[in-house]
Amino acid sequence: MPGAIPTPCRAATCPAVTINRNGYCDAHQDKASGWMNQDRGSSAERGYGGRWKRIRARIMRRDKALCQPCLAEGKVMPAVAVDHIINKAEGGTDADENLQAICKRCHKLKTQQESLRARGRG
Template identity: 55%
Template sequence: MTRWGVWQQQEGSDTQHGYGWQWRKLRARILRRDNYLCQECLKAGRTSAATEVDHIKPKAQSGDDREENLQGICKACHRLKTVVSC
């Protein structure tokens, strides 16, 4: 497991994991930008509501929080992507 993965699995609040008010504001902006639609589903010709924001290039692989690296995504796609990249 990567150091980022170990960090994320430690106990603590979202804020302690780097997802405080600034992240919540950014998350809301990304969901609005993507019209609350899962971008992975759209690529596959499906329509699903985006309920989460995903790092396209994971932080564990030197990704960052720039808007270009973030996308709205549904829970199922996020779970699938997270399992595949672990």
């Protein structure tokens, strides 16, 4: 990573420094967990290129850039993202009826629930 600032490895007593985003040196990569330890590819490689940007803009216009889960609870919050109601990992698609504008808080909570389900704990 050009311009990355080396930081101490997160492993206890390890004297190494790293520029890895997960904070572990190469010798301690096995301690890293979660999405940062995965080679996810670029946003375009994951299906979020120009086509997705056009879909996202259309959904934000449709939903007036307001969080749809909050609106369902009678609250008005600005949306920051477009979310798959049924996520792609569980069979969801990019069809308009499966997309909603969502605020940061709701998106975080929904992602946590999906992650727990994926690990068999939800």
